[in-house]
Amino acid sequence: MAGSTTAERGERQQESSDPPLTRRRLRLPRLRTIIILSIVLVLLGAGSVWLLYGSSWLRVERVSVSGTRVLTPEQVRDTADVPVGAPLASVDIEAIEARLRRELPRIDQVDVVRAWPHGIGLKVVERTPVLTVRSGEEFVEVDRKGVRFATVPEPPKGVPALELTVSRSSSAAASLRRFGEARLVREAVRVAGALPASVARGTQVVKVRSYDDISLVLTGGTTVDWGSGENGAAKARTLHALMKASPRARHFDVSVPTAPASSGS
Incomplete structure (x- = not known):
């Protein structure tokens, strides 16, 4: 099996002779990129949290009711007790559904949905007497x-x-x-x-x-x-x-x- 050529041995010697400072300089741009990307991601995350929970743009302004027959929309809306003015993302959907089923037994099914950017929808199905x-x-x-x-x-x-x-x-x-x-x-x-x-x-x-x-x-x-x-x-x-x-x-x-x-x- 043929050994290394003189040129190859020279290249390896040259690489091994590169000073540590040069290698560190090559790694610095990579490190800076990672740091910048990390900062951008943190800022985006903080901005998203502020947008969802801290800003006035995505807050509950209206509550709509559909599907009522015997019950009135006002009864359903009052019982749901949706926190108007609260951040839309913080509304406890499951708690509202449980409260409606518990306090209005005429309701057979209920679906509480977020209607971005400012609404909550209450979709109910009433029980039918047989x-x-x-x-x-x-x-x-x-x-x-x-x-x-x-x-x-x-x-x-x-x-x-x-x-x-x-x-x-x-x-x-x-x-x-x-x-x-x-x-x-x-x-x-x-x-x-x-x-x-x-x-x-x-x-x-x-x-x-x-x-x-x-x-x-x-x-x-x-x-x-x-x-x-x-x-x-x-x-x-x-x-x-x-x-x-x-x-x-x-x-x-x-x-x-x-x-x-x-x-x-």
Whole structure:
């Protein structure tokens, strides 16, 4: 293997003979660049923090509300208690959402958003009642999840009443002990949600005697034995077909959808 040439050995000798001062001078521009960039980054960071939290440019000036139906925008805005005048970046979004859900149970979903540069948006979705429960002279609204969320002086139109009348029979009592009142209410909600649209509009009362003994009272006094909340889609189809086939009937039984029955005229 050939050794180093005379020229190569000379170059290496020249490099090794460069004084330390020369090498330090080569490194100085690099060091200055790093220092300058560091200072610039610090200044940019400090400026951003000041812009977000210290300046008057990005502060809350307005609060908008959307999605209300029964609640008023003023109710939502007052309950949210957004700190007007505070830096927009410092507003505690999660705390506002939690406060609205806690103090306004009619709200099912809420989304609090920053609307740069000066706004906060409150987007709410209210619960929709599917049943009402009488409580003295008032009515409690129940949503599709079985949540009792509001008490009103008059029942909302088109929303059936729930009658939870567990009979004294041993089977009904056992049903109540096993499932509890909250579960029976959810079953009633489940039934109400499965009704055909034409039947739902005319349903006045959903009666619950036990888990598997749920019935309906329709406009005009027509009754329907629904059974449990299971197989709701099949029961809905069967009821729709049965009512078309027997329009004068006063009672329908779809508790066993494969063996329905109707009676009365």
